[in-house]
Amino acid sequence: MVAADGAHWVIEAKANKAAEDSAEVQAKAEAAEAWVDRVNSSKSFGDWRYRLATEMKIAAAVSFKSITG
Numbered sequence: 001m002v003a004a005d006g007a008h009w010v011i012e013a014k015a016n017k018a019a020e021d022s023a024e025v026q027a028k029a030e031a032a033e034a035w036v037d038r039v040n041s042s043k044s045f046g047d048w049r050y051r052l053a054t055e056m057k058i059a060a061a062v063s064f065k066s067i068t069g
Helices: 016-021 023-042 055-060 064-068
Strands: 008-014 048-054
Touching (some): 008 064, 016 048, 023 048, 048 064, 055 064
Parallel strands (some): 008 048
């Protein structure tokens, strides 16, 4: 997704329990954050951001910004 400010977002939606209890989910989130860091360091592909969003956060969201915080 590309936000109004031009940032490219990778938003990974997960069930509450999986986001909190799964080592695999946490490892994937860390890998995604590392990927974003590498892409942004290249300065060749624009501004990228990553967010792991739980179902509770998505359900409570009133705007895109409330998810990306």
